[in-house]
Amino acid sequence: MTTRSFSLSILCFAYLVANIASAAQAAPLRVMSIDWTQTETLIALGVTPIAMAQKSSYNAWVRAPAIPSATQDVGLRSQPNLERLSELKPDKIFISPMFSSLTPKLSRIAPVTQITLYKQDNITWDGLKIFTRRLGEETNTQAEAETVIHTAEQTLAKLAQKTPQNEPPLLMMQFMDSRHVRVFGTNSMYKIAANKLGLKSAWNGETNPWGYSLVGIDQLMGIKGQIIIVKPIPAGVERNLQQDQFWQYLVKSSGQPALKAAPSWSFGSIPSTVRFAEELSNILSNKDKQ
């Protein structure tokens, strides 16, 4: 009995101390987002999300900025584990409209803030800035948001100077299988990155709200431009392309050898855009050495 009440009083004491300590330095907001684009931006703002969805897939597809080790995995983006999330006691949950059907459930755990980024005509540099500032306001990191934007603009300006300016427009695509690509154009972060470097996108066809169009490579005929293949390239595709008469013809008629770019999150925000711009500038300046 005595040991028990003793340990209890120690617990109470520890709790009091912890409370005083946290009141003293205004504990950071416990926030999380289901959406990778928002998670990416949060981390760039210096906020450590307490949780995120599909950590391992984020590491495979978004890669940078790296996830702090304190961030917990709550499972699928479409079905975050509610039990785990409620145990983590977040103060605020961010979602994108894609997951808006989760709002009623999530708002029982913490207030839900819905922030839209990817929709038609919204993906411009200004759109990305607005998105970043909004997340900054929501997490009390307005100053950090300005720094992120400022640094990004500086980096992009520097990259633009380094990048050869006499380049043809870029035909940026990601292979789905040997015959189908997502070709990126208006409303994509790839196009923003290219424009910021002073380059144009060669795809002027329609694109969906996520900035791409899924086409067979037969649709790429007659488009003049530097072909940029965004990795990852699915297994077996490279071998098939080497034997594919039509692809060989496409590359030949584009007048330039196709270039490969390291993977970036295709539906990302400022961090992904800057990362892709760096990669783009890099491969274009080293093109002759390849």
Added chain:
Amino acid sequence: MRVFPIGFIVLLTASVALLMSWQLSINDSFTHNVNSLFQANWLSNNSIKLHLTWWPRIFTTLVCGAALAVAGVLMQQVLRNPLASPTTLGVASGASFSLMLATLYAPWLLDFSYSLVAMAGGIITMGIVFALSWRRALSPTIVVISGLILNLYFGAFSAVLLIMNQEKLSGLMIWGAGSLVQTGWGNVSYLAPRVFTLIVVAFLFVKPLTLLQLSESGAKSLGVSLAKLRIICLGLAVLLTSFVVATVGIIGFIGLAAPAITRLIGVHRLLPKFLVSMFIGALLLTLTDLVVQQLPGLMSMMIPTGAATAALGAPLMLWLLPKLSMRSQTQTETVLTRHSEQGRYLSKYTIWIALGTLFFGLFIFSSVSIGNHGWSWIITSGDWSVLEWRFPRLIAAILAGAMLATAGTIIQRLSGNPMASPEVIGISSGTALGVIVALFSGLGSGLTGMYIGGFFGAIASVSLIILLNRKSGFQPEKVLLTGVAITALMGAVQTIVLAGGDPRSYQLLAWLAGTTYYVTNDALIPLTIITAISLSIGFICHRWLDILPLGEPSAHSLGLNVPRSRMFLLLLVSGLTVSATLVVGPLSFIGLMAPHLARLLGFSRAKEHLIAAVLVGSTLMLFSDWLGRQILYPEDIPTGMVASIIGGLYLMWGLRRL
């Protein structure tokens, strides 16, 4: 109405020729364009495009269409089931599954050979089907059921992989939708000789197959080795399908539609049936593909032909259905009739034990779970708040299991077809279609929008089923075929959506997989009331369910108004399915399996069958929901998938004992 076969083929050929010449007369002179078939003019973009993409595409569609049609005829002939098609035996889903596994875990295999991986998957699946039905001398029913189980099994596993790795598998989605984009003559020169050889071999078997058509015993007495014949013919069909599936992807409906249309236009002898189906299959696929290429802008790029054939084929099937003359199903030996002699009675005692188990399970499964700090038991951890999340899901799982089991039992008894389930008659699919429309048209991405969309979809499909089948007195086969058509339509729309890679499809996929995740507390009370009411109605009707499987004449002579009782039961099944689907997604696996399992346990009289199915269904769902939340914690595996993975294993084991 009977369309003359020659007239129909001429019409098809004419439309293909017309569209071809129309597309050939664009951009350049007709003769130049035709010449590009043989020799490309390397200075003209147009000529190169025709030579390397347009012409190979025409030939690929012709070859694939013919191959699938022949495969369909072979399967329908051997299995004597108008619903059999290359996809029925699990070949397509086996191939798709093996590609998925290779993409995720052994990409070097794909570097080695894409087609070989797909083909291995298809052939292994077929091998398993044969192994499961071997002891029953490959009886048609058992083969179809085995194929169906494997289909569901691979489907469930694939969906789990897909949900976990959507980005990585997006390319496979396009393949699954059957895009016929060609970039060179590689596919044609690969497919043509193989398909041609197989078709020639198939023709050698026309004579023994004709004997099989007479009757099983007749064929046996004439000295035809049934098992051997079935293996060879099904093997041929599998190879044909695998070649097509491996090179261009899943094009499902041709294999079902071409033979059906052939039968419809009055061709019954086997040899002409082969030839006519082949032509119809080839022309149908080519026509669809030409039309798809004609679509403007983004549409033509986003709608793969394999999905389009299904989307176009479904209305065609629906239109043809009322004209389809069905031979009676006396030939079809079903699992149902096998056991009816030795009905086992359920004692009150057993029911109490089963109910007790259910409640004990509910207690255990709601209190034990993995949490943030590993395994925990609520009683000791005292963390009661998690029940708020857990309880609605478990209750909903039980209720949905009970409703789907009842619906499945009724529909299987009603149709005497062991393949029947609420999904097969198309109600779940109609609901899902409504939800897809609601999600993607922007009418409502929220829960209410999904519900309203789903409800309208369900009502529409039920009305369609009633409208098309009222005249025939709700003949079971026709009801099933209506369902197949609606399901195909839903499948097509779903594949198109998934192949487009729209990130919203994520949410859709999760819902389609059948999860209790979205259930809220508020939904539980109406759900309980609906379950109680519809289950009681089901039990009140149990006498009908005993009488109806005896066949229409006997049922009639026992004083039953057959069409009216069928229609009533159909409405009841619809109601059950709609409520279950709206809340927990189209979890049809339970509707198929619970009645099967109940029967394998020996309960074959309607009342016992119903009770046992409900208990089996609820328990299975309860356990599945719990297990799905533990296996890959913190990721959720949808309840429906876990249920079908568990139930499928049991069913396979049970099949071997049949």
